[in-house]
Amino acid sequence: xxxxxxxxxxxxxxxxxxxxxxxxxxxxxxxxxxxxxxxxxxxxxxxxxxxxxxxxxxxxxxxxxxxxxxxxxxxxxxxxxxxxxxxxxxxxxxxxxxxxxxxxxxxxxxxxxxxxxxxxxxxxxxxxxxxxxxxxxxxxxxxxxxxxxxxxxxxxxxxxxxxxxxxxxxxxxxxxxxxxxxxxxxxxxxxxxxxxxxxxxxxxxxxxxxxxxxxxxxxxxxxxxxxxxxxxxxxxxxxxxxxxxxxxxxxxx
Numbered sequence: 001x002x003x004x005x006x007x008x009x010x011x012x013x014x015x016x017x018x019x020x021x022x023x024x025x026x027x028x029x030x031x032x033x034x035x036x037x038x039x040x041x042x043x044x045x046x047x048x049x050x051x052x053x054x055x056x057x058x059x060x061x062x063x064x065x066x067x068x069x070x071x072x073x074x075x076x077x078x079x080x081x082x083x084x085x086x087x088x089x090x091x092x093x094x095x096x097x098x099x100x101x102x103x104x105x106x107x108x109x110x111x112x113x114x115x116x117x118x119x120x121x122x123x124x125x126x127x128x129x130x131x132x133x134x135x136x137x138x139x140x141x142x143x144x145x146x147x148x149x150x151x152x153x154x155x156x157x158x159x160x161x162x163x164x165x166x167x168x169x170x171x172x173x174x175x176x177x178x179x180x181x182x183x184x185x186x187x188x189x190x191x192x193x194x195x196x197x198x199x200x201x202x203x204x205x206x207x208x209x210x211x212x213x214x215x216x217x218x219x220x221x222x223x224x225x226x227x228x229x230x231x232x233x234x235x236x237x238x239x240x241x242x243x244x245x246x247x248x249x250x251x252x253x
Contacts (some may be wrong), residue, residue, distance in 0.1 A: 018062040069128050097199045097214055101227035101235055104197065104221050109175040111195035112216045116161040116168055119238055120176050127152045128180040133241070135159065136175050143169060146241040148178060154192075156238035164243060196235060197221065 103121075111120050120133070131148040144163045149155035161169040180188035197216035212223040230236070 025038040032119070051202055056088075097202055097212070097223070097229070099199065101196045101198050101230045102221075102226045103194055103230070104225045104234075105227070106156055106193050106195050109177050109193050110173065111176060111221045112173055112220060113159070113171050114160050114167060114198045114217055115171065118159045118161070118174070119196040119235060120159065121154060121156040121192070121194040121196075121236070121238075122148070122178045122190050124150070124180055125150050125156050125191065126182065128188040129183045131155070131178060131180045134177050134179070135156055135158075136177075137169075138173055140175075143174075144243070146243045147242075149239050154236075156236045157213060157241055158238045159241045162241070162243075171217065173217070194227075196230065 101119075111118055124131070128150040131150050132145055133148045134145045135143055137143050146157075146159070148157045161171075163169055176193070178190045178193065182188050182192050197214070197219060199214045199216055201215040203213045203215070214221050214223055214226070228236075
């Protein structure tokens with residue numbers, strides 16, 4: 001599963017190897033063409049009639065074509081070397097992401113529970129009197145709901161994976177949604193769903209120089225979608241999930 005605006009990441013990451021293979025195939029094809037030109041010219045020179053030699057103009061054109069092919073091979077090799085250097089440089093800098101937390105927008109509410117810990121966020125346009133955060137599993141089933149912060153502006157909630165029956169959810173991918181109401185039970189606008197992701201691996205994004213794919217267990221995101229990088233000590237302050245009563249949960253459906 002991938003995160004909101006980067007929903008094509010899984011395909012993106014898997015295309016990296018095939019793109020490299022395609023480039024190598026094209027270079028091999030050009031090299032073969034170059035060898036073919038050499039063989040044709042050599043054969044012509046060996047078997048031409050001394051009394052009726054190859055037209056100099058034709059010979060010159062063939063030489064020019066051969067040089068063009070060689071130039072194309074050299075250009076492709078230079079581009080491939082530059083791409084490899086850029087990728088290596090990006091990956092080297094990307095090592096710094098591993099083990100840290102990154103914040104990214106998640107349009108679909110995707111987030112990852114890692115080591116029984118997840119931190120999710122949202123923005124309220126105005127003060128709310130009640131905020132309910134609903135968590136669903138990868139099959140879309142509601143597994144728990146709890147109260148969130150009601151302050152105007154950015155709010156963060158930490159969920160330890162605890163479910164309403166006291167059991168603990170397994171680490172993995174989940175989604176969340178947020179609903180809020182004011183003191184008159186009117187809806188309060190909820191915006192900017194975000195999540196913190198603990199990065200476990202880094203790879204390069206296909207066809208996007210310098211862009212990295214950041215893996216957080218079963219979720220992936222692009223480095224260009226990261227809006228903050230944190231350690232355990234510098235993560236945004238958050239409230240702990242406060243669970244609604246069984247009666248409230250049943251009412252919410």
